Amino acid sequence: MSVNINIRNITKSFGEIQALNNVSLDIDQGELFGFIGPDGSGKTSLFRILTSLLLPDTGTVSVDGLDVVKDFKKIRNITGYMPGRFSLYADLSVEENLNFYASIFNTSVKENYDLIKDIYSHIEPFKKRKVHALSGGMKQKLALSCALVHKPSLLILDEPTTGVDAVSRMEFWELLKKMQKINITILVSTPYMDEASLCDRVALMQNGNLLAVNTPQQIIKQYKQQIFAVKTDNMHPLVADLERMNKEALVYRFGESIHVSSNAYDLELFESELKTNLSKLNHKDIRINKISPLIEDCFLALMDKNVVE
Amino acid sequence: MNKNDHIIEVRDLVKRFGSFTANDHLNFTVSKGEIFGFLGANGAGKTTAIKILSGLSKPTSGVAIVAGFDVAKYPNKVKKNIGYMSQHFSLYDDMTVKENFRFYGGIFGLSRKSIREKTEYYLEKLKMQNFRNMLLKQIPLGWKQKLAFSVANIHEPAVVFLDEPTGGVDPITRRQFWELIYDSADKGTTVFVTTHYMDEAEYCERVSIMSEGRIEAIGSPGKLKEEFGVNTMDEVFVQIARTPLDPPIGGTDRGNSFKKQVN
Numbered sequence: 001m002s003v004n005i006n007i008r009n010i011t012k013s014f015g016e017i018q019a020l021n022n023v024s025l026d027i028d029q030g031e032l033f034g035f036i037g038p039d040g041s042g043k044t045s046l047f048r049i050l051t052s053l054l055l056p057d058t059g060t061v062s063v064d065g066l067d068v069v070k071d072f073k074k075i076r077n078i079t080g081y082m083p084g085r086f087s088l089y090a091d092l093s094v095e096e097n098l099n100f101y102a103s104i105f106n107t108s109v110k111e112n113y114d115l116i117k118d119i120y121s122h123i124e125p126f127k128k129r130k131v132h133a134l135s136g137g138m139k140q141k142l143a144l145s146c147a148l149v150h151k152p153s154l155l156i157l158d159e160p161t162t163g164v165d166a167v168s169r170m171e172f173w174e175l176l177k178k179m180q181k182i183n184i185t186i187l188v189s190t191p192y193m194d195e196a197s198l199c200d201r202v203a204l205m206q207n208g209n210l211l212a213v214n215t216p217q218q219i220i221k222q223y224k225q226q227i228f229a230v231k232t233d234n235m236h237p238l239v240a241d242l243e244r245m246n247k248e249a250l251v252y253r254f255g256e257s258i259h260v261s262s263n264a265y266d267l268e269l270f271e272s273e274l275k276t277n278l279s280k281l282n283h284k285d286i287r288i289n290k291i292s293p294l295i296e297d298c299f300l301a302l303m304d305k306n307v308v309e
Numbered sequence: 310m311n312k313n314d315h316i317i318e319v320r321d322l323v324k325r326f327g328s329f330t331a332n333d334h335l336n337f338t339v340s341k342g343e344i345f346g347f348l349g350a351n352g353a354g355k356t357t358a359i360k361i362l363s364g365l366s367k368p369t370s371g372v373a374i375v376a377g378f379d380v381a382k383y384p385n386k387v388k389k390n391i392g393y394m395s396q397h398f399s400l401y402d403d404m405t406v407k408e409n410f411r412f413y414g415g416i417f418g419l420s421r422k423s424i425r426e427k428t429e430y431y432l433e434k435l436k437m438q439n440f441r442n443m444l445l446k447q448i449p450l451g452w453k454q455k456l457a458f459s460v461a462n463i464h465e466p467a468v469v470f471l472d473e474p475t476g477g478v479d480p481i482t483r484r485q486f487w488e489l490i491y492d493s494a495d496k497g498t499t500v501f502v503t504t505h506y507m508d509e510a511e512y513c514e515r516v517s518i519m520s521e522g523r524i525e526a527i528g529s530p531g532k533l534k535e536e537f538g539v540n541t542m543d544e545v546f547v548q549i550a551r552t553p554l555d556p557p558i559g560g561t562d563r564g565n566s567f568k569k570q571v572n
Binding site: 037038039040041135136137159162163164165166167168169170191192193236237239240252253254255256296299300303304 | 349350351352449450451473476477478479480481482484487488491494495505506507508510511512530531541542543546547550551
């Protein structure tokens with residue numbers, strides 16, 4: 001059974017630092033919902049409030065009709081939480097950790113083995129090994145097994161893929177999609193923009209505020225400027241050169257090319273001027289392509305706007 | 310030392326831990342001023358190799374020459390000539406920004422005057438003048454990483470090793486970090502960097518990709534994409550790094566994976 005979540009006007013400060021600033025958000029049953037945002041944007045504080053580990057200064061959160069402050073015991077029973085910082089017991093074995101978490105929730109590994117077997121089977125051959133001797137990828141799988149062992153209806157994952165290689169990240173997301181199918185509401189935060197496009201909806205957070213909440217498709221659709229992907233023979237100084245000649249435009253490095261966004265009225269003119277000006281700066285082999293925005297372009301633009309304002 | 314000299318030269322480098330081979334006959338060179346991306350899946354053996362190249366660990370066999378010194382024979386001379394930024398944040402949280410610069414500058418034997426000048430230079434460059442007396446723990450991750458990079462460069466090393474410097478860092482700060490890398494490389498510092506962001510692999514002049522202790526591919530991003538017949542480094546990486554030992558979680562094709570392992 002999955003749950004819905006209603007977040008209303010949540011504010012949280014730590015001394016002078018405003019971690020969350022009047023955040024309101026509804027998450028539907030069975031959604032795979034992503035939180036994207038830089039370090040310090042408030043993602044972890046929000047997750048800690050949702051899991052009843054932190055009290056908000058003002059505002060309310062209900063999870064499946066339960067209040068995170070009053071009904072915290074019930075909420076903890078239905079929530080699986082994987083904190084950003086690895087927090088299993090290093091001096092216990094794989095198996096001991098899993099049994100420990102199962103027994104806390106008055107259940108057993110055997111009872112819910114079906115739920116965790118896809119992940120746990122990968123580390124089961126090493127079940128006698130102490131956790132401190134596991135590789136990063138194995139620790140991540142064990143942490144997820146422990147968060148799932150009591151069959152939660154809500155799963156909250158704080159940066160589960162940070163520091164994880166591209167292949168393991170892909171596999172991790174295949175797994176999340178699979179769990180969503182068995183009716184678990186999943187909240188996940190990530191610093192990887194490409195993972196945003198794998199969520200049903202995403203919220204972009206910065207400085208304790210929600211900058212945007214929408215489906216990845218809608219976020220891309222709302223990006224109104226034209227993006228040009230620019231490549232030359234001399235990529236090192238290209239960002240600085242493009243920024244100097246386009247004071248208004250956003251200029252960001254994107255893998256093998258540099259993206260320049262423009263709201264110029266005459267795009268053909270903009271493009272030919274780019275080319276002329278780059279030639280003047282001794283760039284050769286200049287290639288400019290019009291492309292559609294990636295979700296990362298959209299987030300960079302939203303973040304930039306927020307900084308300026 | 311002229312421009313074409315190899316600042317890193319690795320020949321048949323092997324590192325074993327018991328029966329486990331973490332680095333299996335590595336061979337490669339890196340030129341002065343080059344940005345070299347050292348890629349691979351978690352557990353492929355990258356950190357082991359970096360520890361050997363920076364004089365922190367001895368090879369089981371083979372030779373590695375870094376900045377003109379054999380790492381096994383002269384580890385301390387190697388350490389003097391390199392900068393190292395670990396994937397776990399390496400500055401002191403309970404010291405201020407200024408104190409961290411002074412501490413690391415002191416370790417490398419810089420004069421007080423020179424430390425002062427370097428501190429001012431980097432704070433101005435990072436636009437962090439107002440942070441000088443703040444404790445490190447009060448500063449957001451992305452800013453800390455830019456500081457750690459500057460501190461790793463304080464003694465103007467020939468090579469700087471960066472082990473996942475941008476992990477978990479936001480997209481804007483990540484890009485600012487790469488402008489710092491370009492700046493350093495343009496001044497002649499060799500940059501040896503690991504990352505899990507495949508767009509960053511494109512920013513390197515050459516990359517190597519490790520899998521299970523071996524270097525499976527090496528070359529410019531352009532050349533590798535051509536070789537593998539794909540459009541992105543992400544696809545190159547997936548082809549090489551999807552190892553049979555670690556089948557897809559949730560995987561229905563486990564049988565196939567294990568068969569591949571046997572072959």
